[in-house]
Amino acid sequence: MTIQASAIQAFIFDLDGVITDTAKYHYKAWKQLADELGLPFDHAFNEQLKGIDRMASLEKILSQMEDGGRSISIQQKEHWAAHKNSVYQQLIEAVDESEILPGIEALFHELKEAQLRIGLASASRNAETLLKQLKVEAYFDCIVDPASIANGKPAPDIFLAAARGLGVHPSSCIGVEDAEAGIQAIKGAGMYAVGVGDASILSKADMVVPDTSKLTLTSIKAHWSQVGEVKKSAVQGV
Ligand SMILES: O=P(O)(O)OC[C@H]1O[C@@H](O)[C@H](O)[C@@H](O)[C@@H]1O
Numbered sequence: 646m647t648i649q650a651s652a653i654q655a656f657i658f659d660l661d662g663v664i665t666d667t668a669k670y671h672y673k674a675w676k677q678l679a680d681e682l683g684l685p686f687d688h689a690f691n692e693q694l695k696g697i698d699r700m701a702s703l704e705k706i707l708s709q710m711e712d713g714g715r716s717i718s719i720q721q722k723e724h725w726a727a728h729k730n731s732v733y734q735q736l737i738e739a740v741d742e743s744e745i746l747p748g749i750e751a752l753f754h755e756l757k758e759a760q761l762r763i764g765l766a767s768a769s770r771n772a773e774t775l776l777k778q779l780k781v782e783a784y785f786d787c788i789v790d791p792a793s794i795a796n797g798k799p800a801p802d803i804f805l806a807a808a809r810g811l812g813v814h815p816s817s818c819i820g821v822e823d824a825e826a827g828i829q830a831i832k833g834a835g836m837y838a839v840g841v842g843d844a845s846i847l848s849k850a851d852m853v854v855p856d857t858s859k860l861t862l863t864s865i866k867a868h869w870s871q872v873g874e875v876k877k878s879a880v881q882g883v
């Protein structure tokens with residue numbers, strides 16, 4: 646019996662830190678809020694917030710308070726989350742196509758030429774605005790609205806919704822992420838996970854590239870078919 650890796654039919658991308666380096670603006674905006682609240686915040690702490698939605702990120706920051714943030718009312722939390730978002734929106738106001746990360750637009754072209762579908766699975770409620778500012782919105786066949794998703798990353802829901810929106814089985818999708826929570830979400834959805842960044846942080850990915858300039862359809866296809874070969878030999882006992 647042989648297992649044939651089904652063909653790749655779609656790519657589903659995260660936005661922040663994959664298509665554009667807005668991860669640095671999220672960091673700055675959270676850092677400003679944490680400083681105002683007198684709570685510690687550094688790059689290592691920020692790593693845990695990547696891929697995580699706005700309110701869950703705030704909860705993690707507030708969990709450093711003496712009472713774990715339990716005394717803070719919902720209204721207060723909403724006020725702080727909105728404050729962080731307005732700082733973030735000022736920081737991204739001037740983002741334009743010059744801030745698309747290296748290799749990303751070339752990859753989009755390659756995918757379109759190969760007639761593969763493209764989806765977006767970003768936790769950010771600012772994602773669509775950014776795609777417009779970057780002038781890449783037209784490449785996308787499906788953009789999942791994160792407000793419609795019950796469970797954020799690391800749950801697989803947003804990647805599964807993107808696959809449904811694209812009409813493609815998850816096993817034929819490649820997910821691309823820069824966050825540990827995002828890689829967990831892709832794997833939980835039963836997709837092939839490509840990590841962008843530090844291989845020790847993204848150790849659960851099927852393949853990791855150090856930066857987006859190394860993301861090409863040819864190299865991803867080569868890794869993907871190796872996984873198919875491994876599955877075949879596991880079944881055949883060779
Ligand atoms: O606050 P927004 O724009 O809705 O973004 C939510 C989250 O979106 C993710 O893409 C980012 O990695 C997180 O850092 C961010 O908190």
Ligand SMILES: [Mg+2]
Nearest residue numbers: 659661662823
């Ligand atoms: Mg990201």
